[in-house]
């Protein structure tokens with residue numbers, strides 16, 4: 001009985017690998033609306049965003065190897081879709097000024113409250129954890145937007 005249960009789980013695991021998952025990546029992608037294409041954007045700010053926020057708030061996710069494995073792939077895709085819906089730095093310069101101001105306020109808030117980057121993400125991406133200095137740089141930058 002136990003063995004049959006195991007086979008059932010194994011078969012299910014194999015079947016779910018065939019469910020297509022949308023991937024958030026394009027070759028040689030460059031958005032003309034990206035916050036990084038904006039000359040006043042400091043390289044320092046850009047570098048922090050790209051390390052700590054880019055995987056979920058841009059059109060270019062750098063995927064870990066385990067992304068290929070369902071249901072982990074579904075979990076990551078949900079985070080990415082949800083993150084992008086709220087904020088996409090690759091569309092930043094396409095946001096109207098009111099939206100930029102609103103998003104800047106939200107960014108400051110999530111940084112101050114340590115809500116972003118998502119905790120589970122920082123376990124596997126320790127480099128994404130913001131230092132006090134990095135937080136200060138981002139908060140200062142987004143306080144002066146646009």
Ligand code: HEC
Pocket residue numbers: 049052053054055056057078079080082083084086087103106107110111116117118121128130
């Ligand atoms: C692992 C994916 C991931 C990373 C990395 C990440 N976010 Fe998010 N972010 C999300 C998701 C998912 C949401 C949608 C809200 C939720 O489900 O909590 C979100 C929402 C937000 C929001 C909107 C909050 C609101 O009140 O609606 C802001 C602002 C934000 N993130 C900023 C950032 C910043 C700044 C960074 C980098 C320092 C970052 N995020 C890194 C996934 C991520």
